[in-house]
Amino acid sequence: xxxxxxxxxxxxxxxxxxxxxxxxxxxxxxxxxxxxxxxxxxxxxxxxxxxxxxxxxxxxxxxxxxxxxxxxxxxxxxxxxxxxxxxxxxxxxxxxxxxxxxxxxxxxxxxxxxxxxxxxxxxxxxxxxxxxxxxxxxxxxxxxxxxxxxxxxxxxxxxxxxxxxxxxxxxxxxxxxxxxxxxxxxxxxxxxxxxxxxxxxxxxxxxxxxxxxxxxxxxxxxxxxxxxxxxxxxxxxxxxxxxxxxxxxxxxxxxxxxxxxxxxxxxxxxxxxxxxxxxxxxxxxxxxxxxxxxxxxxxxxxxxxxxxxxxxxxxxxxx
Amino acid sequence: xxxxxxxxxxxxxxxxxxxxxxxxxxxxxxxxxxxxxxxxxxxxxxxxxxxxxxxxxxxxxxxxxxxxxxxxxxxxxxxxxxxxxxxxxxxxxxxxxxxxxxxxxxxxxxxxxxxxxxxxxxxxxxxxxxxxxxxxxxxxxxxxxxxxxxxxxxxxxxxxxxxxxxxxxxxxxxxxxxxxxxxxxxxxxxxxxxxxxxxxxxxxxxxxxxxxxxxxxxxxxxxxxxxxxxxxxxxxxxxxxxxxxxxxxxxxxxxxxxxxxxxxxxxxxxxxxxxxxxxxxxxxxxxxxxxxxxxxxxxxxxxxxxxxxxxxxxxxxxxxxxxxxxxxxxxxxxxxxxxxxxxxxxxxxxxxxxxxxxxxxxxxxxxxxxxxxxxxxxxxxxxxxxxxxxxxxxxxxxxxxxxxxxxxxxxxxxxxxxxxxxxxxxxxxxxxxxxxxxxxxxxxxxxxxxxxxxxxxxxxxxxxxxxxxxxxxxxxxxxxxxxxxxxxxxxxxxxxx
Numbered sequence: 001x002x003x004x005x006x007x008x009x010x011x012x013x014x015x016x017x018x019x020x021x022x023x024x025x026x027x028x029x030x031x032x033x034x035x036x037x038x039x040x041x042x043x044x045x046x047x048x049x050x051x052x053x054x055x056x057x058x059x060x061x062x063x064x065x066x067x068x069x070x071x072x073x074x075x076x077x078x079x080x081x082x083x084x085x086x087x088x089x090x091x092x093x094x095x096x097x098x099x100x101x102x103x104x105x106x107x108x109x110x111x112x113x114x115x116x117x118x119x120x121x122x123x124x125x126x127x128x129x130x131x132x133x134x135x136x137x138x139x140x141x142x143x144x145x146x147x148x149x150x151x152x153x154x155x156x157x158x159x160x161x162x163x164x165x166x167x168x169x170x171x172x173x174x175x176x177x178x179x180x181x182x183x184x185x186x187x188x189x190x191x192x193x194x195x196x197x198x199x200x201x202x203x204x205x206x207x208x209x210x211x212x213x214x215x216x217x218x219x220x221x222x223x224x225x226x227x228x229x230x231x232x233x234x235x236x237x238x239x240x241x242x243x244x245x246x247x248x249x250x251x252x253x254x255x256x257x258x259x260x261x262x263x264x265x266x267x268x269x270x271x272x273x274x275x276x277x278x279x280x281x282x283x284x285x286x287x288x289x290x291x292x293x294x295x296x297x298x299x300x301x302x303x304x305x306x307x308x309x310x311x312x313x314x315x316x317x318x319x
Numbered sequence: 320x321x322x323x324x325x326x327x328x329x330x331x332x333x334x335x336x337x338x339x340x341x342x343x344x345x346x347x348x349x350x351x352x353x354x355x356x357x358x359x360x361x362x363x364x365x366x367x368x369x370x371x372x373x374x375x376x377x378x379x380x381x382x383x384x385x386x387x388x389x390x391x392x393x394x395x396x397x398x399x400x401x402x403x404x405x406x407x408x409x410x411x412x413x414x415x416x417x418x419x420x421x422x423x424x425x426x427x428x429x430x431x432x433x434x435x436x437x438x439x440x441x442x443x444x445x446x447x448x449x450x451x452x453x454x455x456x457x458x459x460x461x462x463x464x465x466x467x468x469x470x471x472x473x474x475x476x477x478x479x480x481x482x483x484x485x486x487x488x489x490x491x492x493x494x495x496x497x498x499x500x501x502x503x504x505x506x507x508x509x510x511x512x513x514x515x516x517x518x519x520x521x522x523x524x525x526x527x528x529x530x531x532x533x534x535x536x537x538x539x540x541x542x543x544x545x546x547x548x549x550x551x552x553x554x555x556x557x558x559x560x561x562x563x564x565x566x567x568x569x570x571x572x573x574x575x576x577x578x579x580x581x582x583x584x585x586x587x588x589x590x591x592x593x594x595x596x597x598x599x600x601x602x603x604x605x606x607x608x609x610x611x612x613x614x615x616x617x618x619x620x621x622x623x624x625x626x627x628x629x630x631x632x633x634x635x636x637x638x639x640x641x642x643x644x645x646x647x648x649x650x651x652x653x654x655x656x657x658x659x660x661x662x663x664x665x666x667x668x669x670x671x672x673x674x675x676x677x678x679x680x681x682x683x684x685x686x687x688x689x690x691x692x693x694x695x696x697x698x699x700x701x702x703x704x705x706x707x708x709x710x711x712x713x714x715x716x717x718x719x720x721x722x723x724x725x726x727x728x729x730x731x732x733x734x735x736x737x738x739x740x741x742x743x744x745x746x747x748x749x750x751x752x753x754x755x756x757x758x759x760x761x762x763x764x765x766x767x768x769x770x771x772x773x774x775x776x777x778x779x780x781x782x783x784x785x786x787x788x789x790x791x792x793x794x795x796x797x798x799x800x801x802x803x804x805x806x807x808x809x810x811x812x813x814x815x816x
Contacts, residue, residue: 036646036649037360037364037649038646038649038650038651042653043653043656046368046653050371061368062368063728064364064728065727065728066520066727067519067520067523067727067729068520069502069507069519076728101509102509102516103516149775154502154505154507155506155507156507175775175776177772177775177776178506180768183586183642184586187458187586190458191459202661205661206641206664207640207641209664209665210665277659278659281659282656282657283661
């Protein structure tokens with residue numbers, strides 16, 4: 001009887017053991033979000049996590065590690081066991097922080113699993129300002145360097161970098177006024193405290209529809225699906241492409257077979273019609289790409305952003 | 320509109336799903352909010368994954384129920400344990416806990432409940448009737464006005480905290496210094512991080528408050544237990560206040576509610592500012608200001624009406640502009656986004672059903688909080704005092720540590736809570752008020768950020784005296800700080816004996 005029990009136990013543990021090795025994932029996956037609940041990084045993560053859970057057949061639990069401009073969460077992610085059970089969302093600011101903060105999380109500490117999509121910057125002005133077109137705005141800023149107040153993130157944040165790109169590429173000098181996040185920036189734009197803001201389209205779209213602000217241009221290669229009437233910067237003769245993007249990453253060193261399971265599942269979720277509809281309705285552009293293409297996109301952003309950071313005097317950790 | 324709203328509320332009440340979810344949300348909010356260390360934001364974040372599979376309306380109704388009831392329940396641990404359950408309850412403990420020490424704990428909780436419901440209803444009415452108007456005024460609040468209102472709040476806290484003014488100011492200054500730790504909001508440069516990456520995120524207010532109030536209280540009870548005197552007697556007196564006494568508190572509740580709604584509607588100002596304003600205002604108006612802090616119902620009614628009125632107020636910028644009023648409404652906007660709805664100024668035209676759902680849901684939340692807390696909540700809460708102190712305090716300590724960790728899932732926050740536990744204990748022993756330190760830490764970063772932004776935009780301090788709202792607030796703040804000294808000096812000069 002006892003022997004039978006032991007044999008059964010041994011057989012069971014053998015099955016369980018092989019299941020762990022071959023059938024990944026066998027337990028819940030933790031999804032790290034480096035911003036608080038309710039923000040863009042959180043909402044996009046939850047949109048994916050909910051459906052990723054269905055594809056992988058295990059719970060995907062979103063955990064918020066907010067603080068230090070997103071660095072706390074990236075540290076948590078980079079420091080986790082690379083067993084595939086901890087993944088998370090990466091934003092453009094994490095690329096920038098490699099060069100602008102002490103003890104940053106470097107990209108080689110992370111493994112890219114898939115691309116989520118771009119979130120291009122845009123230039124929006126208050127309805128009460130005299131700027132009707134991008135030309136008006138550029139001319140006015142050139143006439144009074146450092147005077148036009150632009151609402152953006154603190155230095156290193158995505159909308160600050162969008163403003164810096166615009167300054168560097170068009171030879172402008174703005175009065176960059178930092179706000180803690182997109183919502184306070186938009187509030188300041190609506191209240192007339194700043195004349196312009198460089199936040200992404202979804203943040204200002206409803207206000208533009210209501211006639212409270214004017215979107216003068218999108219800093220992307222093509223127009224934004226939510227605002228097809230708004231021309232790109234390039235269409236108006238200004239070569240500026242800037243903004244945020246999102247990608248799904250894990251700690252470096254995830255075994256190749258497990259990384260492939262995760263990447264394939266992510267691309268499957270991101271490509272599904274139901275997901276794209278939900279994400280578009282929430283205002284997010286989706287561009288599902290596998291690990292190699294995603295890594296290439298991130299590297300391209302890195303190449304492009306570094307000289308701008310250097311020009312703005314923000315680099316404290318040179319490459 | 321009115322008839323549609325009535326119809327929505329009625330259909331909410333007869334729909335078993337909606338009523339059930341609202342009831343569940345209310346009960347969870349009453350539990351989470353009453354636990355020391357679990358804030359309303361955390362309660363909502365915990366519930367967020369459960370809304371994935373729901374329709375938008377039930378999800379919002381449940382979340383609003385958690386929101387409203389947890390804001391009330393924050394007063395429970397403030398009254399019973401001298402530990403604010405949520406930052407909005409930091410002022411309630413002054414008179415609430417003093418009442419509990421007099422054996423009037425249950426009555427204090429009833430006052431808090433009645434004031435909360437009253438504040439909730441006033442906030443709700445203002446939300447329904449005046450949302451676009453209030454939002455318009457809230458938008459006029461720029462960085463100079465923010466800086467001025469925060470200065471005003473600090474001046475009022477200095478004025479309202481009892482005891483030695485100099486000690487109060489010293490504690491407040493320490494709070495301001497604590498608020499400087501972490502990444503600077505304007506230049507993104509880390510300050511006072513002592514070379515560790517852990518402090519770059521700054522000192523979060525919740526672990527700080529948990530330490531300062533919770534852990535310090537447990538430590539001082541440990542010291543007192545040798546005297547074998549039970550510090551908080553079991554509530555022997557009445558549970559429900561006399562009607563006559565309640566009528567007397569009506570003007571206070573009304574003033575507190577209006578202050579709460581308007582402050583709640585200013586994005587990012589938050590309930591901590593509202594309760595400080597409401598309390599100090601009542602103290603200023605009172606003929607017997609020295610009674611505040613000794614355990615009078617008015618000291619409970621004012622902040623509790625204000626913090627629950629804040630719920631309606633905080634929804635105003637969300638509904639009219641699509642902008643979160645605080646970290647709690649940010650989670651609510653997250654729920655809407657997850658359901659494919661982008662709140663914004665077009666919400667009233669494009670999503671009238673959603674507006675009705677939210678108005679109806681908040682009304683339902685207020686109603687259920689009144690019923691559940693009144694019928695079950697207070698009788699259960701009052702039995703907490705029957706638990707032997709050593710068991711109760713062990714549980715409180717565990718909750719404090721757990722609560723500190725779960726704010727940001729960061730171990731450093733446990734150490735922050737323990738550190739400020741020691742600081743709070745030392746303050747109690749040295750007879751230094753802890754409240755100014757907590758408010759300094761909350762308001763300091765807001766003041767600094769807005770002051771520096773004002774100077775970045777306007778490049779001149781004079782702007783504070785050119786804009787009417789900031790001129791008024793700065794003048795009144797200076798008067799509050801300087802006048803008592805001047806009057807004291809004049810009195811001394813007149814009677815040089």
